[in-house]
Amino acid sequence: MLTSNQKGAIAEEAITLAAVKLDILVARPNQPVRYDLILDLGSRLVRVQCKWGTLDGAVVRTFIGGCWHSPTRGYVRSSYGAEEVDAIGIYCEEIDRCYLVPIEVVAGRSHLHLRLEPTANGQRACLNWAADYEFPGAIAQLEERRHGMAEVVGSSPTSSTQVAVIGIDEFRNRLGWYAERASRGETIDVTRRGKPYARLVPPESVLDSMATPRTGR
Numbered sequence: 600m601l602t603s604n605q606k607g608a609i610a611e612e613a614i615t616l617a618a619v620k621l622d623i624l625v626a627r628p629n630q631p632v633r634y635d636l637i638l639d640l641g642s643r644l645v646r647v648q649c650k651w652g653t654l655d656g657a658v659v660r661t662f663i664g665g666c667w668h669s670p671t672r673g674y675v676r677s678s679y680g681a682e683e684v685d686a687i688g689i690y691c692e693e694i695d696r697c698y699l700v701p702i703e704v705v706a707g708r709s710h711l712h713l714r715l716e717p718t719a720n721g722q723r724a725c726l727n728w729a730a731d732y733e734f735p736g737a738i739a740q741l742e743e744r745r746h747g748m749a750e751v752v753g754s755s756p757t758s759s760t761q762v763a764v765i766g767i768d769e770f771r772n773r774l775g776w777y778a779e780r781a782s783r784g785e786t787i788d789v790t791r792r793g794k795p796y797a798r799l800v801p802p803e804s805v806l807d808s809m810a811t812p813r814t815g816r
Contacts, residue, residue, distance in 0.1 A: 603651075606651035607649065607651060610688070610689070611635050611688075613692075613697055614636065614647065614734075615636060617697040618638055618738075621735060623638050623640065623738070625637070633665070633679065633684055634647055634648045634683065634684045635649045636649060636688070640738070640741065640742060642742065645685045645741060646683075646686070647685065647686050648679060648684045648686075649687075649688045649690070650662065650663060650687055650689050650690075651690060651692075652689040652690060652713070653691070653693075654691055654694060657716035658714050659691045659694075659712070659713040660710065660712055661687075662710055663679065663687060663708055663709055663710055663711050664676050664710075665679070676709065678705075678707045678708060679707075680702070684702055685701070686699050686701050686702055686737075686741070687702065688700075689711075689732075694715075696729075696734075697733075697734040698729060698733060698737065699732055699741075700727075700732045700737070701737075701740075701741065701779065703779050703783065704775070704779055711727065713727050713728070714726050714727065714728055714729060715729050725774055725775055726775065728773065728776075731773070762786045762787075762788055763777075763785055764788045765787065765789060765790070766790055770789045782802065786798065786801065786804070787799035
């Protein structure tokens with residue numbers, strides 16, 4: 600049976616190989632930090648913490664948090680934040696597949712479940728679909744999100760955002776994914792039967808509206 604250190608080393612090498620196959624330069628930090636790899640995407644550097652995923656039926660389960668033994672605090676568990684890493688890389692040996700999950704999806708969490716197939720009870724909301732984070736597509740999404748955020752910052756006025764229009768069924772199926780996109784500056788317009796139904800906006804828009812004084816008659 601593989602030890603946790605062996606699993607971590609295998610995951611790191613598998614994710615490195617997946618990046619190299621996409622012609623991405625890979626570097627490793629030479630000092631103790633909370634990420635294992637640095638992916639050079641040309642326009643940005645992505646700090647990646649590598650994890651081992653275990654196949655459990657139709658779900659890839661991954662322990663995201665870190666843990667160590669402290670002489671003064673005993674067994675300490677921790678999670679990752681955006682100030683420490685940019686993404687979590689996951690390798691699942693049973694299906695020989697790598698995933699790259701933006702830190703916004705897992706920040707502060709200790710576990711992550713990536714679903715390969717629909718649930719038996721028909722649940723669709725609040726699921727993380729493995730297909731959304733497969734390595735090649737995830738790299739493209741990171742670049743797309745960065746480009747989109749650059750456009751938002753450079754737009755006039757600065758409070759304007761990108762707007763995506765999706766149907767209600769798509770929104771239900773990928774709620775977590777669209778919530779993440781909204782948190783990064785996009786506005787998500789949801790339609791039902793071709794008509795406007797709901798809108799998901801970035802947190803900055805909500806704060807701006809709350810701060811705007813309202814005048815009564």
